[in-house]
Amino acid sequence: MRKEMRIKLIKELIASHEIKTQNELVSLLVEKGYDVTQATVSRDFKNLKLMKVPCKNGGFKYSTEAVDEYYSLEKLQRKVRDAMISIEEIHYFVLIKTFPGHAQSFGVILDGMEIDGKAGTICGNDTCLIICRTPEHAMSLRAMLESLR
Structure with missing residues (x-):
């Protein structure tokens, strides 16, 4: 999977799912047929400058948007x-x-x-x-x- 495609898919998944851990994202990517490792996802998170923001029901999730x-x-x-x-x-x-x-x-x-x-x-x-x-x-x-x- 090309990096650009993976980054685009990660952004879409972060926007549409409440992803609380990198492993949750790895599982979603594997379900979609992409073979990625947690280390690759970790590098992508740093590249995207993802941050954890509060969830509506408690806990924290990853987000591409700045905290309000x-x-x-x-x-x-x-x-x-x-x-x-x-x-x-x-x-x-x-x-x-x-x-x-x-x-x-x-x-x-x-x-x-x-x-x-x-x-x-x-x-x-x-x-x-x-x-x-x-x-x-x-x-x-x-x-x-x-x-x-």
């Missing part, structure tokens, strides 16, 4: 309250200091959100640098993050 803004904002608020030590605005940047091991998760949440003026994030172990398009965007983002405390 409310869910992301809720996650960000929890992270701000639980792990943010300090926040500083420096021209085009917002610098978040976190407890050790939490900076990457700030970056993942922020990168998944549509925030006006945010260009991207760079994160280490305890520091998350948010790059903004203008100093005004940085000021607005810092204020928004502080309001979540």
Whole structure:
């Protein structure tokens, strides 16, 4: 099976089924007559940047669509309250200091959100640098993050 065809089929299956594990997807592909391994599916998941989102009936499923803004904002608020030590605005940047091991998760949440003026994030172990398009965007983002405390 060509990779392009497999990727297209995976997108269709993710959209039409509640797939909670990679092995469930492997089973569906095998049922459709395609010989794939879990390792191949795992690489495809990374390539597609699939994420787990909440199911209506509990648990999590894979999705190609971004988590809605409310869910992301809720996650960000929890992270701000639980792990943010300090926040500083420096021209085009917002610098978040976190407890050790939490900076990457700030970056993942922020990168998944549509925030006006945010260009991207760079994160280490305890520091998350948010790059903004203008100093005004940085000021607005810092204020928004502080309001979540």
